[in-house]
Amino acid sequence: MEDCCRDSLLIHLPSLLLLLQLPAGGSAGECLPSPSLLLGGDITLPCRVSPAMDVENMELRWFRSKFSEAVFIYQNQREQREEQLAQYRGRTSLVKDFLTQGDAAVLIHNVQAFDNGLYTCFFRMGIFYEEANVELKVAGVGSAPQVHITGPEEDGVRVVCIASGWFPKPQVQWRALSGEKFLTFSETQAQDSEGLFTIETTLVVRDSSSGNVTCSVLNPILGQEKAMTIFIPEPFFPQSSPWKLAFMVILTVLMLLLLGAVFYIMREHTAKLQETQEWKKLHREKEEDQWIKEEALKARGKAGQDWRKEKFQALSVSLDPESAHSSLAISDDKTSVTFKDSPKDTGDETYSVLGHEDITSGCCYWEVEIRNAEEKSEWALGVCRRGVERKGWYQECPGKGFWVVGVYDKKVFSLPDNSELLVPVPHRVGVFLDLKEGDVSFYNMTDGSHIFSFPLAPSSETLFPYFRLREGDVSLTICSGDICDQEGTVGGRKRQGREAEKKKHFMHHLT
Incomplete structure (x- = not known):
């Protein structure tokens, strides 16, 4: 740049020393001699043009090692945040009181350790520019050192x-009682997120006559030091056989206790693992037996008729509008529910409606068709007790009086543990409620496959059909007897070919 330009726009930035005292525990300490600052305080980085002139219409940029690493940008008479580093957003401001006098200092709020280092102040007006540097030194005094004996080491x-x-x-420095410095010791260091x-340093004291040893920690900028002294009794040294024997006995006992604890934990883990495996085996055998019985009964039944209908009585279910969430729309015939408008799932609302019919005894079933199911559709259905809590967000679990299965993210889950059921997403679900045996089972009425079953504890409480939507344009429609019979017949024809091949195997189990 030409000399005339430099003479007209010259910046004087003095070197700046920022002092922070960080007491033990991370709280603020007392101020040190000027200039001083408590942790989390503010510091002003000065920047001035000489000779003094109005800089309101100039571009001012404070940055770190690179021009693009902007700490603060002032342009077109306002602050520009597009290029500002994330860690300085909301922590920097321009001191505007003396802009007309050529003083454009920047204030950094809540100064942290990472603010330490070199800053550049850059002015530009048209094609002319100038810059200068200022170094910010951050210093902090931390906790007093903690010294302890960890055990014998060689001699x-x-x-x-x-x-x-x-x-x-x-x-870090180690000193003996006489003031003599220990020159040989190990040291490790680490930095936290701030x-x-x-600092962790280890010293092996070999002279039993040393008595006290002192660990001192010194801040190289402030010259402040914190120290702690520990007394090492002479019996602690290896040559003292009583201490060594006692230490070995204690160490042996601790090792035995540790081994005993590990053995106990492993034994408990093994026992729980075996118990879990046995439970899974029994559960799998029960499901296999149930599947064989179901397939055998289907093979013996009439073609196209659902075998379960021989035992369970069809329940004519209608929706109770008075129990519906205000965001749900109930059809005029009270057989279908969907959203009035597509809601945004905030996670704090559950949209449900109950069936009008109460169930107190016997065996019954009803079928529900799922329509307009999309990839993000979420729904659930089943039964619930009378008087369950259904306001806001609530948990659908047997302990709360709910026995339901549902679909989320194109996967079938049993609630409340959200265990994924490895079955296809159904388009028509049959809910079979057996209050005599204490069981509620869910079946895919398209192919007759079993989805999931819940045990029901003996209870005199009344149950109601339960329907819930969460997201999407999906609707749940209760099938009338005629519609379900027709759709079941179609499904039966599609399955006849597959079932014919299995029939011999199923009949073998019946005999």
Whole structure:
């Protein structure tokens, strides 16, 4: 740039030292000599043009190591946030009091350790520009060191010192009671999410006459130091056989206790695993027996007739509009439910309606057809007790008085544990309620396959058919007797070919 341009727009930025004291526990400490600042306080980065002039119409940019890493941008007489780094959004502001006098300082709020480093102030007006640098040094004093003995080490005693919450990386030193420094020790360091350092250093003390040892941690910028002293009794050193014997005995006992605990946990885990496997085996055998019985009964029944209808009485179900959620629309014949408008699933509402018929005894069934099911459609159906809580969001589980299955994300689940059932998504579901045996079962009425069964505890409470929607344009329609018989007959013809091949196998089990 030409000399005249530099003379007219020259920036003077003094070096800046920011001092933070970080006391143990992360709370703010006392201010250090000026300039000083508590953790989470504010700091002003000065920037001035010389000679003084009005900079309201200039472009001002504060950035870190790269021009694109913007801390603050002032352009067209307002703050620009499009290029601003995420960690500075909401934490920076322009000091506008002296813009007409050439002073364009930027205030950084809630200063953190990662704010440490070099900043560049950049001015531009037309084709002329200038920049200058300022270094921000952040310093913090963390917790006092914690020193403890961890055990014998070769021919000495191992002592560990830990200090956290320091910035920048502190200097660690071990000293004996005489003031002599230990030169040989190990050290590890780590930084937390806020950039503060945790230091762990290990010293092996071999001289039993040392008595006290001191671990000191020093902030290299502030010159502040925190220290802790620990006394090492002479019997702790390896040459003292009584201490060594006691330590070995204690260590052996601890190891035996640990091994015993591990053995107990493994035995309990093995027992639970065996119990789970036995339960799964019994459950699988029960399902296989039920499937064989179902297929055998279907083979013996009339062609196209659902075998379950021989035992269960068809229940004529109608929807109760007074029990419906305000977002649901009930058809005039009270057999179909859908949404009035497509709702947005916020997760805090459950849209349900009950059947008008109460069920207190016997065996009955009804069929429900699922229409307009889309990929994101969610629905559930089953039975519930009289007087269950159905306001807002509620849990559909047997403990709360609900026995339901449903579809979500094109998968079938049993509620409430959301266990995925590896069965096809049904388009017509039969709900078979047996209050004599204490069972409610769900079947795919298109192919006659079993979906899921719940055991029902003996109870004198009244049950009601239950229907629930959550998302999509899906509708649930209760089939009338004629419609279901017709659709069942069609399904029966489609299955006759497959069932003929299985018939011999099923009849064999009956005999």
